[in-house]
Amino acid sequence: MIEQNLNELEKRSIYIIREAYSRFKNIAALWSMGKDSTTMLYLARKAFMGKVPFPVIHIDNGIDFPETYQFRDELAKKWKLNLIVAKSKIKPEISGFSCCGANKTIALKKVMKEKGFDALIVSIRRDEHGIRAKERYFSPRSKDFKWNYKDQPAELWDDYTSKLDNGGHIRVHPMLDWNEIDIWRYIKKNKVPVNPLYFSRNGYRYRSLGCTHCTVPIKSNAKTLDQIIKELKVTNVEERSGRQQDKEKEYIMQKLRAFGYM
Amino acid sequence: MKVYRVAMLGHKDHGKSTLIGSLLIKTKSVTKQRIEEAKKASKELGKAFEPAFLLDSFYEEQRNGMTLDTTRAEIHYKNVAIELIDVPGHEELIKNMITGASYASAAVLIISAKKNEGIRPQTKRHLYLASMLGIDKLLVAVNKMDTVNYSDEVFNNIKNGIEPFIKELNLKEYYFVPISAYNGENLTTNSIHMKWYKGKPLLDVLLRLLKTNKSKDKRFIGIVQSKIEDKFAIHILNGELKSNDLVKVLPQGKIAKVKSIYNGLKPSNKAKVGDNVMISTDVVLNRGDLLVHKNDKLEPVSMFLGKIFLAKNIDKRNVIIRINGLDYNAKISFIKRIDPTRNKELDGKPEQLEVAIVKVNVEKSVAVEPFEINKDIGKFTIFDNKNNFLGFGNVLKL
Numbered sequence: 160m161i162e163q164n165l166n167e168l169e170k171r172s173i174y175i176i177r178e179a180y181s182r183f184k185n186i187a188a189l190w191s192m193g194k195d196s197t198t199m200l201y202l203a204r205k206a207f208m209g210k211v212p213f214p215v216i217h218i219d220n221g222i223d224f225p226e227t228y229q230f231r232d233e234l235a236k237k238w239k240l241n242l243i244v245a246k247s248k249i250k251p252e253i254s255g256f257s258c259c260g261a262n263k264t265i266a267l268k269k270v271m272k273e274k275g276f277d278a279l280i281v282s283i284r285r286d287e288h289g290i291r292a293k294e295r296y297f298s299p300r301s302k303d304f305k306w307n308y309k310d311q312p313a314e315l316w317d318d319y320t321s322k323l324d325n326g327g328h329i330r331v332h333p334m335l336d337w338n339e340i341d342i343w344r345y346i347k348k349n350k351v352p353v354n355p356l357y358f359s360r361n362g363y364r365y366r367s368l369g370c371t372h373c374t375v376p377i378k379s380n381a382k383t384l385d386q387i388i389k390e391l392k393v394t395n396v397e398e399r400s401g402r403q404q405d406k407e408k409e410y411i412m413q414k415l416r417a418f419g420y421m
Numbered sequence: 422m423k424v425y426r427v428a429m430l431g432h433k434d435h436g437k438s439t440l441i442g443s444l445l446i447k448t449k450s451v452t453k454q455r456i457e458e459a460k461k462a463s464k465e466l467g468k469a470f471e472p473a474f475l476l477d478s479f480y481e482e483q484r485n486g487m488t489l490d491t492t493r494a495e496i497h498y499k500n501v502a503i504e505l506i507d508v509p510g511h512e513e514l515i516k517n518m519i520t521g522a523s524y525a526s527a528a529v530l531i532i533s534a535k536k537n538e539g540i541r542p543q544t545k546r547h548l549y550l551a552s553m554l555g556i557d558k559l560l561v562a563v564n565k566m567d568t569v570n571y572s573d574e575v576f577n578n579i580k581n582g583i584e585p586f587i588k589e590l591n592l593k594e595y596y597f598v599p600i601s602a603y604n605g606e607n608l609t610t611n612s613i614h615m616k617w618y619k620g621k622p623l624l625d626v627l628l629r630l631l632k633t634n635k636s637k638d639k640r641f642i643g644i645v646q647s648k649i650e651d652k653f654a655i656h657i658l659n660g661e662l663k664s665n666d667l668v669k670v671l672p673q674g675k676i677a678k679v680k681s682i683y684n685g686l687k688p689s690n691k692a693k694v695g696d697n698v699m700i701s702t703d704v705v706l707n708r709g710d711l712l713v714h715k716n717d718k719l720e721p722v723s724m725f726l727g728k729i730f731l732a733k734n735i736d737k738r739n740v741i742i743r744i745n746g747l748d749y750n751a752k753i754s755f756i757k758r759i760d761p762t763r764n765k766e767l768d769g770k771p772e773q774l775e776v777a778i779v780k781v782n783v784e785k786s787v788a789v790e791p792f793e794i795n796k797d798i799g800k801f802t803i804f805d806n807k808n809n810f811l812g813f814g815n816v817l818k819l
């Protein structure tokens with residue numbers, strides 16, 4: 160059952176990535192070096208005989224973890240990625256919890272404009288947050304990156320909208336159907352490279368990765384992929400204690416912050 | 422785990438959210454904490470516990486910035502994960518209803534047995550749309566049985582009332598299950614109040630429905646997504662492809678030899694339905710081309726009869742239709758006007774939310790087949806020249 164499910168997810172994602180690649184003139188993908196966007200790149204390699212055919216953007220505010228930079232450089236080399244590092248400045252007036260969001264948006268807008276990208280692959284998952292429930296696989300954004308979720312195009316069967324006349328771009332979401340646990344199961348099955356920060360050190364691990372300023376680790380002893388999967392299985396079905404619930408909230412806030420610039 | 426996707430259909434207030442809420446509870450797919458919150462919310466409003474609040478609390482969460490889905494809820498039952506797609510019932514949201522339902526292969530249609538509720542026009546419109554979208558598995562849940570003393574007579578009246586409509590729509594596999602979504606009766610265990618019902622509880626019927634596999638034919642159909650260097654990205658819609666196969670390329674009409682197949686990161690000599698492969702051939706392929714076996718009878722046409730659903734009024738005959746991933750200029754001529762809530766022919770010009778039989782003239786030839794025979798290549802969507810969605814259709818006859 161799990162096997163069958165991972166196959167289905169993989170097939171659908173590859174189909175979407177290929178549709179996007181053939182439909183847009185100038186597409187790029189965001190890569191945070193986290194598990195979701197790394198899995199997406201793995202799928203893109205599978206879609207195109209081992210080579211990712213589009214540029215991969217890292218919005219870099221200069222304060223990511225050292226492990227993250229190392230992971231980026233090693234994998235970019237190994238997978239021969241066309242990596243674009245878009246430097247985002249840390250402005251003192253935008254700091255604290257909104258730092259990732261606001262600063263990164265500026266950097267992303269700049270690089271989108273400079274390179275003229277008309278579509279952007281973003282590895283969000285529907286289970287991350289309620290507001291994701293309404294995202295389409297191809298979701299239009301306006302010129303100023305606004306998402307008009309109240310009036311989205313119809314998306315029938317396997318046919319996605321790729322036309323835009325508002326000067327905006329399309330967000331492509333090939334990972335929308337994946338749950339957190341699906342990602343880990345897939346990583347395990349396919350030996351997808353993982354940023355080491357996800358594994359427990361001294362009783363803590365990162366469940367979601369942002370920059371050093373806004374990412375908080377959760378209490379966990381999961382040191383291997385199997386242990387992470389086991390941990391998530393329990394979190395999914397059992398009642399959460401108050402503390403874990405707080406952790407849960409924190410995790411979601413992190414995610415949102417990290418994606419604030421979306 | 423989203424192998425199974427089920428659209429939840431039905432008239433507003435017949436109990437869709439309540440059913441989803443109760444299923445989440447019965448299958449323990451939601452945390453106790455969340456149930457407590459829903460209980461509290463019910464109490465604050467001076468109500469007995471409302472399972473629907475579980476879903477409504479999702480809406481709240483959404484506003485307050487917390488997890489979980491509104492339009493899609495996942496339940497886990499007997500080791501199977503089922504994604505329930507809640508589609509909006511409002512007419513102005515029909516575009517979203519169509520989008521949501523088109524993801525599903527099966528549907529649960531909810532009809533309330535309560536006095537003055539029963540079968541409504543919207544019940545039938547949803548059913549009609551489901552059949553046009555290709556949903557061919559249906560579970561009709563006759564809800565609120567508690568309000569009619571769990572009467573088999575009321576149940577049978579509803580069953581007999583809607584069954585002819587289901588048959589007219591050619592929905593081949595369907596079941597009826599009497600339930601009380603509110604009381605959680607007959608959802609995961611048989612109800613002591615309805616001993617007259619001899620079938621299984623709702624979720625078991627749903628599982629059976631989802632698990633039956635139609636014997637798939639082996640006929641090969643592939644669609645070209647794009648050209649990448651000297652190779653072609655093919656999505657296999659049906660059947661199997663092997664290297665050295667000779668395939669007919671449509672609408673071009675040429676015969677091509679499949680020289681090599683790449684499946685994922687490795688060369689391979691075979692690919693099957695659902696696979697996304699790269700192939701090399703001796704013929705140049707274009708996006709939207711269909712590949713079939715060289716002796717396949719499929720031929721391109723530039724005119725066909727179709728059945729369309731009008732999400733909006735179609736005022737101009739000139740439209741854009743999207744078939745097999747490509748946009749074409751086309752002219753449509755109305756032949757018949759149909760009221761989908763009665764499946765009855767009407768006089769005059771078809772309007773928004775109605776169905777029409779049309780003749781479609783396409784600027785170029787396209788490879789299509791009647792939807793009844795082949796869902797993969799028997800459907801199309803309709804836009805105006807500003808890319809506004811006008812509706813969708815099924816190919817009826819070539």
Ligand SMILES: Nc1nc2c(ncn2[C@@H]2O[C@H](COP(=O)(O)OP(=O)(O)O)[C@@H](O)[C@H]2O)c(=O)[nH]1
Pocket residue numbers: 431432433434435436437438439440471473564565566567568600601602603604
């Ligand atoms: N007595 C009774 N009331 C029900 C049942 N199911 C739903 N209801 C009530 O019907 C109303 C509408 O239900 P809701 O789930 O919101 O309908 P929806 O609009 O189809 O999602 C609510 O007041 C529910 O409590 C049932 O099985 N029995």
